[in-house]
Amino acid sequence: xxxxxxxxxxxxxxxxxxxxxxxxxxxxxxxxxxxxxxxxxxxxxxxxxxxxxxxxxxxxxxxxxxxxxxxxxxxxxxxxxxxxxxxxxxxxxxxxxxxxxxxxxxxxxxxxxxxxxxxxxxxxxxxxxxxxxxxxxxxxxxxxxxxxxxxxxxxxxxxxxxxxxxxxxxxxxxxxxxxxxxxxxxxxxxxxxxxxxxxxxxxxxxxxxxxxxxxxxxxxxxxxxxxxxxxxxxxxxxxxxxxxxxxxxxxxxxxxxxxxxxxxxxxxxxxxxxxxxxxxxxxxxxxxxxxxxxxxxxxxxxxxxxxxxxxxxxxxxxxxxxxxxxxxxxxxxxxxxxxxxxxxxxxxxxxx
Amino acid sequence: xxxxxxxxxxxxxxxxxxxxxxxxxxxxxxxxxxxxxxxxxxxxxxxxxxxxxxxxxxxxxxxxxxxxxxxxxxxxxxxxxxxxxxxxxxxxxxxxxxxxxxxxxxxxxxxxxxxxxxxxxxxxxxxxxxxxxxxxxxxxxxxxxxxxxxxxxxxxxxxxxxxxxxxxxxxxxxxxxxxxxxxxxxxxxxxxxxxxxxxxxxxxxxxxxxxxxxxxxxxxxxxxxxxxxxxxxxxxxxxxxxxxxxxxxxxxxxxxxxxxxxxxxxxxxxxxxxxxxxxxxxxxxxxxxxxxxxxxxxxxxxxxxxxxxxxxxxxxxxxxxxxxxxxxxxxxxxxxxxxxxxxxxxxxxxxxxxxxxxxxxxxxxxxxxxxxxxxxxxxxxxxxxxxxxxxxxxxxxxxxxxxxxxxxxxxxxxxxxxxxxxxxxxxxxxxxxxxxxxxxxxxxxxxxxxxxxxxxxxxxxxxxxxxxxxxxxxxxxxxxxxxxxxxxxxxxxxxxxxxxxxxxxxxxxxxxxxxxxxxxxxxxxxxxxxxxxxxxxxxx
Numbered sequence: 001x002x003x004x005x006x007x008x009x010x011x012x013x014x015x016x017x018x019x020x021x022x023x024x025x026x027x028x029x030x031x032x033x034x035x036x037x038x039x040x041x042x043x044x045x046x047x048x049x050x051x052x053x054x055x056x057x058x059x060x061x062x063x064x065x066x067x068x069x070x071x072x073x074x075x076x077x078x079x080x081x082x083x084x085x086x087x088x089x090x091x092x093x094x095x096x097x098x099x100x101x102x103x104x105x106x107x108x109x110x111x112x113x114x115x116x117x118x119x120x121x122x123x124x125x126x127x128x129x130x131x132x133x134x135x136x137x138x139x140x141x142x143x144x145x146x147x148x149x150x151x152x153x154x155x156x157x158x159x160x161x162x163x164x165x166x167x168x169x170x171x172x173x174x175x176x177x178x179x180x181x182x183x184x185x186x187x188x189x190x191x192x193x194x195x196x197x198x199x200x201x202x203x204x205x206x207x208x209x210x211x212x213x214x215x216x217x218x219x220x221x222x223x224x225x226x227x228x229x230x231x232x233x234x235x236x237x238x239x240x241x242x243x244x245x246x247x248x249x250x251x252x253x254x255x256x257x258x259x260x261x262x263x264x265x266x267x268x269x270x271x272x273x274x275x276x277x278x279x280x281x282x283x284x285x286x287x288x289x290x291x292x293x294x295x296x297x298x299x300x301x302x303x304x305x306x307x308x309x310x311x312x313x314x315x316x317x318x319x320x321x322x323x324x325x326x327x328x329x330x331x332x333x334x335x336x337x338x339x340x341x342x343x344x345x346x347x348x349x350x351x352x
Numbered sequence: 353x354x355x356x357x358x359x360x361x362x363x364x365x366x367x368x369x370x371x372x373x374x375x376x377x378x379x380x381x382x383x384x385x386x387x388x389x390x391x392x393x394x395x396x397x398x399x400x401x402x403x404x405x406x407x408x409x410x411x412x413x414x415x416x417x418x419x420x421x422x423x424x425x426x427x428x429x430x431x432x433x434x435x436x437x438x439x440x441x442x443x444x445x446x447x448x449x450x451x452x453x454x455x456x457x458x459x460x461x462x463x464x465x466x467x468x469x470x471x472x473x474x475x476x477x478x479x480x481x482x483x484x485x486x487x488x489x490x491x492x493x494x495x496x497x498x499x500x501x502x503x504x505x506x507x508x509x510x511x512x513x514x515x516x517x518x519x520x521x522x523x524x525x526x527x528x529x530x531x532x533x534x535x536x537x538x539x540x541x542x543x544x545x546x547x548x549x550x551x552x553x554x555x556x557x558x559x560x561x562x563x564x565x566x567x568x569x570x571x572x573x574x575x576x577x578x579x580x581x582x583x584x585x586x587x588x589x590x591x592x593x594x595x596x597x598x599x600x601x602x603x604x605x606x607x608x609x610x611x612x613x614x615x616x617x618x619x620x621x622x623x624x625x626x627x628x629x630x631x632x633x634x635x636x637x638x639x640x641x642x643x644x645x646x647x648x649x650x651x652x653x654x655x656x657x658x659x660x661x662x663x664x665x666x667x668x669x670x671x672x673x674x675x676x677x678x679x680x681x682x683x684x685x686x687x688x689x690x691x692x693x694x695x696x697x698x699x700x701x702x703x704x705x706x707x708x709x710x711x712x713x714x715x716x717x718x719x720x721x722x723x724x725x726x727x728x729x730x731x732x733x734x735x736x737x738x739x740x741x742x743x744x745x746x747x748x749x750x751x752x753x754x755x756x757x758x759x760x761x762x763x764x765x766x767x768x769x770x771x772x773x774x775x776x777x778x779x780x781x782x783x784x785x786x787x788x789x790x791x792x793x794x795x796x797x798x799x800x801x802x803x804x805x806x807x808x809x810x811x812x813x814x815x816x817x818x819x820x821x822x823x824x825x826x827x828x829x830x831x832x833x834x835x836x837x838x839x840x841x842x843x844x845x846x847x848x849x850x851x852x853x854x855x856x857x858x859x860x861x862x863x864x865x866x867x868x869x870x871x872x873x874x875x876x877x878x879x880x881x882x883x884x885x886x887x888x889x890x891x892x
Binding site for chain 2: 017020021022023024025026028030031032033034035036037038077081082084087090093094095096097098099101102105106108109110111112113115116117120121122124125126127128129131132180181183184185186189190192193207208225227236237238239241242243245274275276278279280281282284285296297298299310311312313314315316317343344345346347348349350351
């Protein structure tokens with residue numbers, strides 16, 4: 001509560017307001033004088049009874065419109081019910097109900113504002129404003145109270161009490177923090193991020209129908225949205241799908257610039273994780289003529305002819321590739337799980 | 353005066369009620385204190401009111417929605433009236449959102465009222481903040497109230513985001529997927545925080561219920577508390593007013609609360625509610641039935657978050673490629689996520705602490721109740737313009753794909769241009785705004801000294817032609833000249849004779865702020881200008 005350190009200068013004593021330092025502020029001794037509030041301009045409703053009466057009628061008319069609007073809204077609720085067979089009824093119900101309520105609201109709003117603007121006094125008045133700072137008397141009394149409270153409780157004097165109390169107050173919220181632990185059931189969330197549902201010999205099936213895909217049916221240039229067989233029946237379907245979704249594309253083998261990519265694919269058919277390595281949106285857009293995969297969320301773009309390396313956008317890592325082959329019946333199968341974690345990066349991603 | 357007659361009722365029911373209340377809660381004192389409190393009038397003072405009233409509308413419509421909404425992610429087979437989704441496996445939350453829309457009369461209307469009111473709430477709060485910033489209303493004694501208002505803005509965004517995620521539709525699920533990806537990118541704790549939030553692997557079956565308790569309890573309760581503090585401080589400080597004749601730092605000029613502001617502000621609540629209602633009745637927002645329930649595999653192109661999240665989404669998009677690195681210990685640093693987060697947080701921190709920074713630069717300890725015209729604080733206005741531009745470029749960044757497709761441009765070039773603009777545009781905006789403010793000040797000065805050009809040319813006896821200038825009246829003159837200016841301060845030695853770093857920094861900032869300035873016209877200058885008024889023509 002030391003005043004002078006804050007640039008406060010005690011006042012001369014004539015006024016009970018404090019004279020604060022202006023700092024770098026320029027205080028002009030010969031500033032233009034304040035002429036005071038501008039003279040009030042009289043409104044038509046102030047000088048003519050006819051206009052006053054008209055304004056009065058206008059305000060009531062708006063309130064009457066409000067009454068009618070509210071009644072209309074109640075009427076609309078019953079008159080335009082919802083109809084299972086005709087979904088357009090939702091639109092009609094919403095519109096008429098809303099318009100009725102709108103009238104009910106606007107009538108009151110415009111009425112009240114019009115009342116204030118035309119019939120209530122519109123001459124500006126000035127009211128004194130005092131500094132937020134308390135008077136010297138109040139401030140002295142406040143300090144006195146704090147000192148009294150301190151001496152009566154011995155807060156400053158009794159160090160043992162004070163310090164143990166700080167300790168107690170610091171520790172008492174800790175149990176609450178521990179309580180958050182059971183917000184998750186996983187002991188080690190990192191481990192789960194490393195594995196998906198894919199495993200050797202699991203068929204690639206179409207999303208969402210679950211129909212297996214024959215390698216011979218995949219023509220060059222076509223793309224399939226793929227999930228592992230059995231996903232739709234899995235216990236944690238959405239969680240598994242969030243990791244296991246795959247995009248399958250057949251390229252002309254001559255277009256593939258990566259030996260590893262060609263090797264992990266099957267005759268130009270390649271399968272890549274559909275979960276963006278940026279923040280996990282599905283990389284669902286395949287541009288056939290550029291062979292680019294585009295994530296619609298943040299536009300990360302992956303070159304599917306070059307092992308899905310990032311060519312544009314905020315992602316850094318290539319989409320992980322799924323090793324595929326065919327089974328005896330010619331259906332596409334996985335040769336194992338992804339060899340690296342799919343989806344967004346996390347701290348421990350590289351560590352083992 | 354303790355005779356029995358004093359406690360007798362007089363004047364019927366109203367007087368009786370008033371007496372009853374006064375004897376129990378002392379309303380007479382409250383009315384005496386607040387009933388004729390003066391509030392200044394200006395359209396820009398209504399922006400905060402719009403935010404407040406939108407919040408009330410949110411509470412009303414939100415309460416209605418809670419009666420029907422079921423915040424559970426348990427999968428169910430949808431069997432409602434919306435044909436296209438019949439038989440689809442969706443979550444209970446999504447199914448109940450569809451039921452509110454299609455099977456509750458007025459349910460869709462209330463959903464739309466709620467969503468539109470949320471958009472308006474954040475918009476009005478944002479505009480209100482800009483008004484406060486550009487008029488310098490955050491100066492002493494209102495710095496703390498600025499921070500309270502800032503908290504309200506951030507809480508508004510939090511309320512919006514948690515609410516947006518509740519229907520568990522495709523769009524909101526993808527929004528949560530992005531949040532999950534961002535959280536996983538946090539150093540050390542990412543995977544664990546994500547697991548705690550989602551109750552296991554993404555998406556899990558917990559997140560909607562958890563966001564729901566934040567959305568309908570914690571966040572609105574905090575908003576209510578901060579609104580109460582915000583308004584309490586408005587009462588303590590009394591409202592600011594624009595500079596003009598009769599308006600001083602020691603008074604407040606306007607109209608009394610009762611009856612004028614009760615009618616105007618009360619009526620205005622109904623107008624704001626009415627505007628939200630008419631929009632909600634006619635314009636569809638968030639038609640979740642079109643997207644289906646959340647599924648991690650499909651996504652629709654060209655989706656956009658609600659507008660107030662756009663700038664953060666833009667920041668994510670603008671991160672350059674290949675920022676993610678693995679350090680020597682094998683730890684992954686997702687700078688492509690961390691950098692946008694840092695930029696976003698840094699921007700918010702700068703906004704929150706600006707009043708304290710400006711107070712430090714000026715060293716001005718006075719109370720300020722008369723608002724600045726933005727031109728009269730050129731550097732502050734320019735900083736504000738730079739900030740608005742920065743925000744706007746980030747926001748535009750969230751629409752790179754739409755800009756590219758709608759204007760048939762290359763997505764890559766659009767993004768690169770926006771990346772460059774993010775750095776360049778705020779700097780350009782700063783200089784243009786500052787110069788514009790100084791020019792406007794010079795124009796004001798010109799008018800104050802020499803009056804308005806009248807368009808009448810006269811010929812003087814010695815043959816010279818001059819344009820007659822009409823002197824401004826005392827009221828306009830005062831409006832043009834009543835503003836606060838500062839001069840740069842030099843670094844000074846402290847009591848130990850050392851010039852501290854802080855003192856040097858303050859001097860440098862003070863030069864940055866006030867080196868270029870136009871000082872208000874003084875009486876001396878005015879007298880000198882009038883003295884040789886005959887020759888005055890067109891400026892310096």
